[in-house]
Structure formats: C-alpha cells, structure tokens
Amino acid sequence: MRPASRERAQGLVAIAILAMALGAGRSALSAWGPRYGGELRIALADATTRTEPSAPRGLAERILAGLVDETLLAVDEEGRARPALAQSWASAADGREWTLRLAPATFHDGTPVGSADAVRGLRRFLRSESVAAVHLARALDGGDEYRRGHTDALAGLSALDDARLVLRFRVPSAVPLAPLASPAAAIVSARGAGAGPFVPTTPPSARGVSATAFGRHVRGRPFLDVVRLITTGATDRGRPDGGGADVTSGPPALTPATGLLLLILDPAAPPLAEGRARALIAASVDRAQLARHFLPGGEPADVLLAPTLLAPLPVSAARGAASPTPVPGRLLLRVASDVPQSASQRVVAHLAALGLEVKAVAVPAALATTTAGPARLLVWYPEVAEAGLALEELATLAGAGPPVRLALEAADSVRDFDRRRAELQRIEETLRGTHVLVPLARLPLPLGAR
Incomplete structure (x- = not known):
C-alpha cells in the first residue's frame, strides 16, 4: 500500500x-x-x-x-441494549428484575472482570453527575436514597455470584438497561484499571x-x-x-452527522426573558446556508434529536427571517472551543442583524455545558444514544420545569414502542417550542484524515 x-x-x-x-x-x-x-x-x-x-x-x-x-452494555442505533462486558441478560418479575451475565473479560491490570467490580462501578456511577445516573437511581429500588447519600444500602443492585449481577427496579420501564451504556458507567478494577x-x-x-x-x-x-x-x-x-x-480535529470531516450545533438561551437573562425575543433569534439563523457554507458535511437541524434516535414530527424548516424584527440589547455568547470558528462567526452575524450587540467569548468544550451565561453555542453529543435519555439530558441543559420532567418519567413507563415514540416526540416539540434550546445543524464527527 x-x-x-x-x-x-x-x-x-x-x-x-x-x-x-x-x-x-x-x-x-x-x-x-x-x-x-x-x-x-x-x-x-x-x-x-x-x-x-x-x-x-x-x-x-x-x-x-x-x-x-468498557461498559456493561452498549446501545444500538434504536436504543436497544447490545453486549459489551455483559454477554447476556434476562428479565423476571414482569420486567422489574434483570439479571446480567458477564462475559469472560480482563482488566488492563490483568485481574478478571467480576460481578463485584460491576456492582462497585455501578454504585459509583449512581452518585456521579451523569444524567443517566440520575435516571437509573430514580428507577432502581432504593436508588434515590442511595444517590442522595442518605444510606449505603441499595436493594436494587446485588451480585448473585462471580459472573452474575441483578438489578431490581421499582416499576417496569421501556429501556431499563440503557443507562448502563453511559461512559460514566464504565467498569474499572479495584485499582482503577479499565477494560x-x-x-x-x-x-x-x-x-x-x-x-x-x-x-x-x-x-x-x-x-x-x-x-x-x-x-x-x-x-x-x-x-x-x-x-x-x-x-x-477539523475538515475534511466524514459522515455520519452525530453532533448537534446547539444555541442555548437563558430565559432569565435580558434580553432573552421574552419568548418572542428567543423565537426571533431562533428564526434568524439560516440553517441551510450555515450547514452548506460553514460546516463541511453538516446538515441543517430543525429538531433536537437526530432522526436515527427519534423520528421527528413535521416541522417547518427555519430559513432565517427576511426582514427580522429588531431585538435590541447586549448579549454575551460563550462559544465552545470545538465549534468551528467560521460557523460561530456566522451565528454572531445573524444575531447582530437582529440588533443585538454580541460579545463572543471562547470557553473550553469541556466546560461549555456547565458554564453559566446568557447564551452558549456548543456541539452537543448525547451521553447515551437513546431518545428518552437524550431528552432528559436536553431538559437538564434547558433547566426545564416539572411538567417536562414528569412527562419524561411517564414516557419511560410506556413499554409500547409506538406510544412511547409519540410521547417522546411531543416532549421534544415542547422543549424546542420554548426556544431555550435552538438546534442549528448536525455535524459529522469532526475529524478528518490527512
């Protein structure tokens, strides 16, 4: 060659x-x-x-x-569990109890992967900052109390023997094992070695x-x-x-598009307090032009989740306002370091055309989701590629109120695929309708071979 x-x-x-x-x-x-x-x-x-x-x-x-x-499980394009460190799993008690059998595996330090390692790793995971961990803690028997540190007892998680562990849930749910695919749920040895x-x-x-x-x-x-x-x-x-x-890290990038260029607007910050102002900002960006000219391999995005995760409801494509209504004021925009500079400059230009005086400040990508600010521009990847968990993560980013969170919990209990999908579609539409989360474009994996 x-x-x-x-x-x-x-x-x-x-x-x-x-x-x-x-x-x-x-x-x-x-x-x-x-x-x-x-x-x-x-x-x-x-x-x-x-x-x-x-x-x-x-x-x-x-x-x-x-x-x-390495995690116990992974998820496929449809959010279904597939093997990783766990080679098989079976349910009982009408889906409230799941037994996972580990594959023969070894950590980097030479020690075998056992159920005690898996239990220890999941206990650590349940107290982490992961959104998937919050979801799992809410579902597991005794999980909420354990996560809050009220007790070290955890009835919902135990090892049967060296190769099997059991998870016990309060109620059956649609995708009970999906949180185990989070990178935060990876299993390490007692000495911290990965697999x-x-x-x-x-x-x-x-x-x-x-x-x-x-x-x-x-x-x-x-x-x-x-x-x-x-x-x-x-x-x-x-x-x-x-x-x-x-x-x-840069062009020429290769498909498929996996990340979402996302503009996050804080409704508590002027001039974004009015929903009308946020809606005008969302409508001002010409997504097709942004993707075609400034994001090689990118695709315009009008919804929050990729179609491979959740088929969208019909939505009118946002093309940018021809004669935008002014939105005066000053706006601090924090831009993640992994956002292509030309794309961020184009977004700033659209905002300036509305009458906003925009000050763009770069922040490390690792801090973009946690750094407070009136507006943030970042590339978002779901922690777990499953529609319900991804929407929970987005709801957290948006600071969504109880109605959205209760709707997500209700959807998690729906085990009929079509009904659950319809409920998740409505939740996505609700999240997007506040214009706190403004999807702009889908980005391919931002790595190009030289």
Missing part, C-alpha cells in the same frame, strides 16, 4: 473507532472499511485529564473513554495521552497497535499537516 493510502486508511480506522465511542454504531466500521495496524496520531483542540469514568464533557473525553474504558480496547501508557496531560492495543479485550485485540491523542497546543499550529497527526 502506498504511504498516502495507508495514512488515509489509518484515518478511516480512527474515525470508525471514534464513531463507535460517540454512539454511531457498528455500521460505522463497515462504512469506513477495514482496519490496519501501526501507530495512529489524532490531534484534538482540547486536552483531557480524566482519570476515571465520568460523563464526557467534550470530544476529547468521549474519545478517551471509548479507547480505554477498553486500548491501554493508556502515559497519564492524560495537557500534551495528550498514548495508548497501546489491549490483547485481551472482551471483543478481541484491535488491529491498531498504538493510538496517540495529541492536543493542538502540543503540536505546531502553523504546520498544514496538523503537527504530524494522522487525523485532525
């Missing part, structure tokens, strides 16, 4: 692996072709220093979690992290030998080859 072809193939390998980490599904692997050995270097805009499983706060954390960690396809050989730092193939991974050894995540701050920014990286 010619060097250029080999580099291109390595880039496709990386993108396929990272698509899996972001929930794109197994189809990504077949779509991007075969994998090849050797070393792969991936340049990213932000560093990550995460050392234990947590809800990913940016692309770098998601990629690292997908490389070094993912790659073993970190250097601790995460501002310069990046290196990892080698794990020969005893539960799904077999990866064909790549080494993966290095390099922050652009640790490379030569002036070099056109991304500082020697095989794959870079």
